[in-house]
Structures are given as structure tokens and as C-alpha cells.
Amino acid sequence: MPTVKTPIIPSHQKFAKAQAPHELDKKAICIFTATGFFLDTDTYWKDKKALPAASENILDDSGFLIESKPWFQWHYSPRDISFERALEEFTTLFEQIISEQLKDSKVILPLSGGLDSRTQAVALAKLKTPVTAYSYSFKGGFSESGIGKKIAKTCGFDFKEFTIESGYLWPKLEELASINHCYSDFTHPRQMAVIEELKSMEGTFSLGHWGDVLFDRGAAEGATEEDLLEISIKKIVKKGGMELAIALWQEWELAGDFESYLRDRIVNLLNRIDIENPSAKLRAFKSLYWAPRWTSVNLSVFEAAHPISLPYYDDRMCEFICTVPEEYLADRKLQIAYIKQQNPALAKITWQDHRPYNLYTFEKNISPNNLPYRIGNKLKRELKNKLGKPYIQRNWELQFLGMENDEKLQQWLFSENLHPFISKPLLAKFYNNFKTGDEVNYSHPLSMLLTLAVWKKKYND
Known part of the structure; x- marks a missing residue:
């Protein structure tokens, strides 16, 4: 039987079949919309799983996963070196x-x-x-x-x-x-x-x-397990992501509530990591579950x-x-x-x-040393905005702002292809919140709804 060994941080996703119904994994999709990536081994489907990082996986000849076990465990074993x-x-x-x-x-x-x-x-x-x-x-x-x-x-x-x-x-x-x-x-x-x-x-x-994760502090010294949970939630859940995931969870009438489900999933993943140092533990969590499925x-x-x-x-x-x-x-x-x-x-x-x-x-780079630069930079941005040349800081601003972008966005979001998978009232709510409210908070939900619209057309028609 084939054996597939994945690197400590895989650069490619590899998948296997699972003994489960061929149904959408709507709970997994809710996490995807909240965070921008699928968690652990989740995919769009219940019968398709991603192979874990740093694992040896035995598959049968039909591609079903028989056994998966880690070949490497993240650890914190600091040496006494200068x-x-x-x-x-x-x-x-x-x-x-x-x-x-x-x-x-x-x-x-x-x-x-x-x-x-x-x-x-x-x-x-x-x-x-x-x-x-x-x-x-x-x-x-x-x-x-x-x-x-x-x-x-x-x-x-x-x-x-x-x-x-x-x-x-x-x-x-x-x-x-x-x-x-x-x-x-x-x-x-x-x-x-x-x-x-x-x-x-x-x-x-x-x-x-991934250099910025490996070569920086993961969490503050003395952080508790509860602190790590809260830090993880804050790190991975994007602005507006929780609101969208909760809305989909309720529309799809899934059991329980989304936030509790997400927190339980993350607690279980953190508990798998046998590291006491909070900074090293959070780095391991990111490297196991964020790097392979998002980066x-x-x-x-x-x-x-x-x-x-x-x-x-x-x-x-x-x-x-x-x-x-x-x-x-x-x-x-x-x-x-x-x-x-x-x-x-x-x-x-x-x-x-x-x-x-x-x-x-x-x-x-602390106050008051950096005040002249910060003030000058702010004045430049405000002047550009007054001149009708907005200062672009984020990629979504290039994709969602302006009449031509808006026309394309509406074509994808409100096409018949996406219904009844996601209802028009839910789509309209998040679209209108973006157009009339806080663009920063609703840019991520729009981006995820666009992703689901394209996926629905390309891979699930």
C-alpha cells in the first residue's frame, strides 16, 4: 500500500479519501469563511481530507487513508548556548x-x-x-x-x-x-x-x-493556556469573519453554535502539542495548522x-x-x-x-521620536484623499472599490449559481454592510463569499 510522508511544513496540500458520505462539510466551510483557510485536515467535503503536516500516511490502492501518524513532533529543547x-x-x-x-x-x-x-x-x-x-x-x-x-x-x-x-x-x-x-x-x-x-x-x-513566524516571539512569557486560545482566535479569525461564519451556521441550521465549535477545535489542536513554553507552543500551532493550509x-x-x-x-x-x-x-x-x-x-x-x-x-520607533514621521505620513494620505487619489494600503481596495469593480463583484455574488447554497438575503446583507458601513470589517466576508461563488461554479456545479 502507498505511503505518503509529508514535510514538517508542507509546501503542497496532499489529500486522501475518507470513509464518510460525499457531502459538503458545512462546519468546515464556516471555519474557512471565518479564517480564510481550512483547519487541520478539513476540506469542502466530508469524504476528502488533507494529509497532516509532518506525518506518515498509509493509503490503500483506492486512495483511502488507512493510518496517519506523526514522524516529527514540534518541541522546545533549548540548548545552553550563547x-x-x-x-x-x-x-x-x-x-x-x-x-x-x-x-x-x-x-x-x-x-x-x-x-x-x-x-x-x-x-x-x-x-x-x-x-x-x-x-x-x-x-x-x-x-x-x-x-x-x-x-x-x-x-x-x-x-x-x-x-x-x-x-x-x-x-x-x-x-x-x-x-x-x-x-x-x-x-x-x-x-x-x-x-x-x-x-x-x-x-x-x-x-x-514563514521566516517571520519562526524567527519571532510566538506569545508573551507567562501566557496561560486560555491566553493561547484567545491569541489563536485573534490571530486566525479575520475582521468580519466571525459574523459571516455565524450567519452561515445559522442559515444552514447546524447543531450548536459556531463560536463554541471553533473554540473547541482550537483547544483540541493546542492540546495535541506537548510544549510548555507558550511562545514555542504557539509557533508550533501556526506551523502545523496555518502554514500548510493558508500560506x-x-x-x-x-x-x-x-x-x-x-x-x-x-x-x-x-x-x-x-x-x-x-x-x-x-x-x-x-x-x-x-x-x-x-x-x-x-x-x-x-x-x-x-x-x-x-x-x-x-x-x-516609539513616541515621541516617531511623531514627526507619523504626522507627516498622515497628512500626505489625507491630501491624496482630498485630491481624489485614495491611499491604497490593502489588496481588497484594488478589487472591490470603484464602479467597475463593483459591477464584477455583483455579477459573481448574485449569480444564480450561488443559490440556494447561500441565500440572496445573506449575500445582500454583507454586500450592503460593505457598501454603506465599515468597508474594513466587511472586506473579508465579501472576499470569502466571492471565493465560495467561484468554487461553486468551478468545482461544485
Whole structure:
């Protein structure tokens, strides 16, 4: 019988058949609408399950799952080592992983204004690998490409700059659904806007996904089990997601109530993780249940253009993390120290999350030091709004705002295809709340309803 072994953090979803009726798993879909991803092994269907992360799975010849057991357990086993020793080990391991993953391939490096891709840029510059870097910015938003261009120039990389235009999603919506199979909403993968340009490049993607989770604090020291539950709920449930999930739960007349069901599910998943340290435990929870079912889903968009490599996903990196003291991982200390040590010029470039500060000055990003920048930035945004050029900060603003976007959105939401799966009154309620109320709180529900509309047409007609 076939055996399927999944990595510690899978970059692809793999599925098996389950002994259950071929029926929609409406409880699972409710969680999907609340969080934007399916939880644990859930899918749209009761008789189809995702294989768990870090597991060995025995399937029969028909594809039914016979047995699943973990081959790796996340743990917290900090060694008594100095920070300098941890930094030395990280440097060696990180650069080895990148070198082995890429071999002699040309490299395509998406650059953001953060730390994960900047850390990769340091290693790639040391390897003297041919690199084409690129960044994209929202039309009318912060110029993330400005930081990326400085990083690329410092490292000697070729650089391309892309602008994410309003409404790019609609002509590519069904193509994106074919790529991610509607296991994620459609407003997050910005790379879809420039998919043809990416295909014209040469090389293997070096992607920085999950570095910000592995190399940062998971939870505050002393957090209780109840605290971890509340943090998990807050982290994974999107704005407006709980309201939409509750509305669907009630419309579908499911037993019990949604919020209790979700909390029970998360408690059970947290209880499976045998780690006492709250920060390490929350990191393990995210890596087991969030990374494979949300972060990994849209990696397929990159893969539709070129092969991908993921240094932070590497099993060896996960195993290393389990042995590093939390105080060294907290607040991105290792990545910051690596960049400063190996490429001080990169460390002097603005850190987007702490702009206008860099890796040497970011600790000054507190009041009153940062008030002049914050006030100036706010005045610039307000001036742009008064001039009829709204400051774009989030991808959904490019997809849902404006007459042309609204027309496309209505076509999908109110097509006959979606009924009676989701009633027109429920759709109208959330659509009208977005149009007349709090756009920020209702953008996620609209995005999930759009996802379900496309899924219903493409995979469930």
C-alpha cells in the first residue's frame, strides 16, 4: 500500500479519501469563511481530507487513508548556548540550505521591505548567484518597490518594479481558481497580477515565507493556556469573519453554535502539542495548522511560473528552531544580527515595518521620536484623499472599490449559481454592510463569499 510522508511544513496540500458520505462539510466551510483557510485536515467535503503536516500516511490502492501518524513532533529543547553561537549556527545552516536548494540555478527573488527576503538577499549576494529581484507596490500606495530597489542595488542584483493595478483580479479570477482550487481567498496573492511578467523571467524562486513566524516571539512569557486560545482566535479569525461564519451556521441550521465549535477545535489542536513554553507552543500551532493550509496554498501561483525554493520551510530549519532559546528568536534578533554582521549596508536600508528607521535605529520607533514621521505620513494620505487619489494600503481596495469593480463583484455574488447554497438575503446583507458601513470589517466576508461563488461554479456545479 502507498505511503505518503509529508514535510514538517508542507509546501503542497496532499489529500486522501475518507470513509464518510460525499457531502459538503458545512462546519468546515464556516471555519474557512471565518479564517480564510481550512483547519487541520478539513476540506469542502466530508469524504476528502488533507494529509497532516509532518506525518506518515498509509493509503490503500483506492486512495483511502488507512493510518496517519506523526514522524516529527514540534518541541522546545533549548540548548545552553550563547547568542553568538546560535548566530553562527544559523548563518551556516541558512546559507547551506539556500545553496543546496538552488544548486546552479538562476534565482528570482521577490523583495519586500521586511526582513525575510532581505536575509535571503544577504546569503544570495555571498553566493554570487545570478539574481533577478523584483518588488511590487499598490497603485496609489506605499512604494514598497523603493526599498526593494535599494536592497537589489546594494547586492548587485538585476531589479524589476511592478505596480499592482486596480481590478487586475477579474480577468484572472478563474485562472487563479484553477491554481489554488479555491482553498484560499483571491485578494491576497498579489503575484497573480504580474503572473505573465514572472513567467518571462528565468530561474527558481527563492521565497521567504514563514521566516517571520519562526524567527519571532510566538506569545508573551507567562501566557496561560486560555491566553493561547484567545491569541489563536485573534490571530486566525479575520475582521468580519466571525459574523459571516455565524450567519452561515445559522442559515444552514447546524447543531450548536459556531463560536463554541471553533473554540473547541482550537483547544483540541493546542492540546495535541506537548510544549510548555507558550511562545514555542504557539509557533508550533501556526506551523502545523496555518502554514500548510493558508500560506502554502498560494505558493502554487509562483509555481505556475517557475520552480520554487523555501529556505524557511526546510525540515532542518524547523528542527534548528526547536533547539534555540526563545529569547534569541524573539523580536527577530537572529535575522537582524545576521544582516548587520554579514551585510551592514543592507542593515542601513529602511525597515518597512519601522519606517523611516533601519536595523540600527528601529528601537527609536516609539513616541515621541516617531511623531514627526507619523504626522507627516498622515497628512500626505489625507491630501491624496482630498485630491481624489485614495491611499491604497490593502489588496481588497484594488478589487472591490470603484464602479467597475463593483459591477464584477455583483455579477459573481448574485449569480444564480450561488443559490440556494447561500441565500440572496445573506449575500445582500454583507454586500450592503460593505457598501454603506465599515468597508474594513466587511472586506473579508465579501472576499470569502466571492471565493465560495467561484468554487461553486468551478468545482461544485
